[in-house]
Amino acid sequence: MIKDxxxxxxxPIVKSxxxxTLKEKVIDNRYTIVSLSRDIILDNNRLIYKNIDPTSYNKLLNITKEKSYSSVFILMNSIDDTNYTLSNMRKIDTKIPIFLLDSWGLDYSNEELSNLNIINMKQIISSHLYHKLPNVPLIAQNIGLGDGEIMEVLVPYGSNFAYRHIGSITQRKWKIVAIYRNRKQIIPSAGTMIRPSDTMIIIGRPIVLHGIYKSINERLGEFPNPFGDNIYLILDLSKDIKHAMRYLLEAIYLLDKLNNKILKVRIINATxxxxxxxxxSYRRDDIDISISxxxxxxxxxxxxxIYENSIGVMLSSVDTINxxxxxxxxxxxxxxxxxxxETPLYNIRNSQILICDNSAYMESVSSxxxxxxxxxxxxxxISNYAIEDYILSVDLYPKLLIPT
Known part of the structure; x- marks a missing residue:
């Protein structure tokens, strides 16, 4: 259906x-341009020019009687002409949607805004310049609410999100909805692996997305991301009473090796x-101890x-888990x-990866x-072994199990 x-x-911006409008081939629109300028004329049968003063009330009234317009764009070169044109259109039709270009930061707080859409040129230019800065996320401004709930993020090399399956990343109050790779769109599933240089489209609460953007752009040294931010120690004193203090000291050792993390200690069966x-007595600003x-x-x-404290890695004994x-x-x-x-973490000098013959799994845990x-x-x-199913047993050395 043709819309006028x-x-x-x-x-002068009207010519651009x-x-x-012609370049994008929007064929279902027809445009009537009211202007005294002859410099904006383009040769196209969907453009109708009227060499009339757009600030004239009577002439505008006659034009609007010729046909029904679905919307009005006001693109004037001065404050007075902008306000006159807006006032005249309000007198002619109070319900028609109006899109007004504001180059000066005008105050329309007294206007009925239900069908008045202000396009603030200064804000648009400033926003474009701002989003060219490094470490600034690109947010969608012309779709959705435009409040930053839709964001585009480039995955850099060394990111904690690189070589992760999407299903292994907790997406709470946010979601990865699309990935662009080699100029192709991927609708991701839980098994889709994120790779360096991928561009991800993510949606969610703006404050959450800014945190996710920061996590994606953090390089190595941010363990336990992307599984979460902090450390969680579970002590069951009916099982761990002999080694509880050693387990706590191992958790504190790990905490002190990391950057700006918190250790949450949960004690159960406290007797x-x-x-x-x-x-x-080991409580401090970055160590929270809770007792059940x-x-x-x-x-x-x-x-x-785990949810409340954004936990990324859990520490526990086999007996407590089982x-x-x-x-x-x-x-x-x-x-x-x-x-x-049996060997404390602070006495470990080597790490060994036992892995089955699965390159995708290797990539997913590598970061x-x-x-x-x-x-x-x-x-x-790194050693290649046939790893049995999820079996927990006491061993001389500790284990770090990484989900995929």
Whole structure:
């Protein structure tokens, strides 16, 4: 269906605007241009020119009686002409959508804004310049709410998101909706792997997206991203009482090796009050210790802790995980799990990757493996083994399980 558009203009930008409409081949629109300028004329049968003063009320009234216009664009070159033209259109039709180019930062707060759309030229130019700066996310401004809920992000080399399957990244209050790679669009699934130089379209709450943008652009040294930000130590004193203090010191050792992280300690089945006092003496600004007494729904408590504290890696013993049936919740939450061994973390000097013959899996864990090895200054060895299913057992050395 053909729609008629009325353009009231004496601003030179109108010629560029018309060239855009013709270049984009929007064939269902027809334009009537009211202007005294002869410099804006283009040869096209969808453009109708009227050499009339666009600020004249009577002449505008006659033009609007000729046909029904779906919208009006006001592109004037002075403040007075802009205001006269707007006032005249309001008198003629109070319901027609009006798009007004504002080059001066005018105040239209007293206007009925339900069908008045202000295009602030200064803001548009400033926004374009701002988004050319490094470390500034590109947000969609002409679709959706335009508040930053749609964002385009380039995945740099060394990003914690590179070589990650989308299904292994917690997308809470945000989502990856499209990936562009080699000038082709990919509608991602859980099995889609993110690669360096991919451009991702993400949607969500603006404040969340700014945090995600920062995480995507962080290089190695930000472990445990992209699984989360902080560390979580689970101590079940009915199982861990002999090694509780060592486990706490290992967690603090890891915390002190990382940048700007928080250690959340959750103690369950608390019965030894002397040990509790000793553990609580380690509280500090970046160490939060919470205690659960009695028989409670520990799985719900742990799930709440993980979401509330943006946990990326969990530390626990085999006995605590198996006796409380935490295996399933850990698997479903797709967080890294550090399992304590007989050798403390602070005495480890080498890291070993045991991996099945699966290059995709290797790529998906590579960022996290190299990151933690670099952070703890561990030499890294990679070995090809046939790894059995998800089985937890006590070993001489600790294990770091990375979800995919």
């Amino acid at each position: 558009i009325l353009i009231l203009a004496d601003n 605007f018309l060239e855009w 030894n009050f002397a040990l509790m006092r000793e553990i609580k 007494y009695g028989n409670k729904d520990f799985q719900s408590i742990i799930e709440y802790d 006796s409380n049936n935490f295996n399933k919740i850990i698997y479903n939450l797709k967080k890294m799990l550090y399992i304590f061994g 996290s493996v190299f990151d933690i090895s670099q952070t703890l200054k561990l030499s890294l060895n």
